[in-house]
Amino acid sequence: MMKLNPTEIKFIDTYLENSEVNFADIRMEMVDHVASDIESEINAGDSRSFYDIFKDYMLANKATLLKNNKQFIKATDKKLIKLVFKTMxxxxxxxxxxxxxxxxxxxxxxxxxxxxxxxxxxxxxxxxxxxxxxxxxxxxxxxxxxxxxxxxxxxxxxxxxxxxxxxxxxxxxxxxxxxxxxxxxxxxxxxxxxxxxxxxxxxxxxxxxxxxxxxx
Missing domain, CATH: 1.20.120 (Four Helix Bundle (Hemerythrin (Met), subunit A))
Structure with a gap:
């Protein structure tokens, strides 16, 4: 099965960071998700270059990824408040x-x-x-x-x-x-x-x- 190389993984990470996915832990999860989807497309027979596949993928999914980023941050705030009260x-x-x-x-x-x-x-x-x-x-x-x-x-x-x-x-x-x-x-x-x-x-x-x- 085709796997993305470190340069391509780094490219996805840099793109997400430039798209204001600032937190490394959230970005890591997104990189894994995006890389897995692109690898699936390649293994399914898409013969285009990584960059062409990535460009089309982000056109279709970028809005959803950024929305998930905001939802993750809100969920984190609730989790932290519960942790503080539990620690008290x-x-x-x-x-x-x-x-x-x-x-x-x-x-x-x-x-x-x-x-x-x-x-x-x-x-x-x-x-x-x-x-x-x-x-x-x-x-x-x-x-x-x-x-x-x-x-x-x-x-x-x-x-x-x-x-x-x-x-x-x-x-x-x-x-x-x-x-x-x-x-x-x-x-x-x-x-x-x-x-x-x-x-x-x-x-x-x-x-x-x-x-x-x-x-x-």
Whole structure:
């Protein structure tokens, strides 16, 4: 049976990347799918060159492939949110919750209520900027392959960040009247969410290392 050579496989990959299929894991699946279909046409008796077959194939199927790309990304977002909530219930998150609460309690002893609230308000922003800098350095400067689940974790964190910030703004006056313990419990929940997002991200990177051998 006829198999496409590495140059032809690379051509398909480059074409899909130039068509804004940016994530390497999604693109790999599409390359396998396209290559398999073209090989089937050749083995069925199509004697044209690879490039002629590929051109006609993409004219007929490109719109469907790009639509599947968008659907895959949406499905990835839902999967990541479920993973984060599941991780929040793990023993690792429970252990982090206890350690984090002790740290916040010690911090609260040394700060008044107003300063404590100000510090808590900027905590998500500091984390967001730190993760953003790590992402920019890891994937942009080093120019490593982009993977859907890893990059979409930024979207999940972005939603959590705004939710936390919104609640903080709405309840600013209420926090001034709240017992300090309730304030610590609320902020600690936010820190556990951030910890769970980080833990899921590390696990995804490890998974991609095993499956794709492309993440440094």
């Amino acid at each position: 219930l793990s023993w690792q998150s429970f252990g982090f919750y206890l350690i984090s609460f002790m740290f916040l309690y010690i911090l609260a002893i040394n700060l008044n209520q107003q300063k404590l609230h100000q510090w808590f308000s900027v905590l998500p922003l500091i984390t967001f900027l730190t993760l953003g800098a790590l992402y920019f350095g890891y994937f942009r400067i080093l120019k490593l392959d982009r993977f859907s689940a890893i990059e979409r974790m930024g979207f999940v964190y972005f939603m959590c960040f705004h939710a936390f910030h919104l609640v903080s703004m709405i309840t600013e006056n209420a926090f001034e009247k709240l017992d300090q313990l309730y304030l610590l419990l609320f902020v600690n929940c936010g820190m556990v969410i951030m910890f769970s997002i980080l833990l899921v991200t590390v696990r995804l990177i490890q998974e991609y290392k095993r499956n794709y051998k492309m993440v440094a």
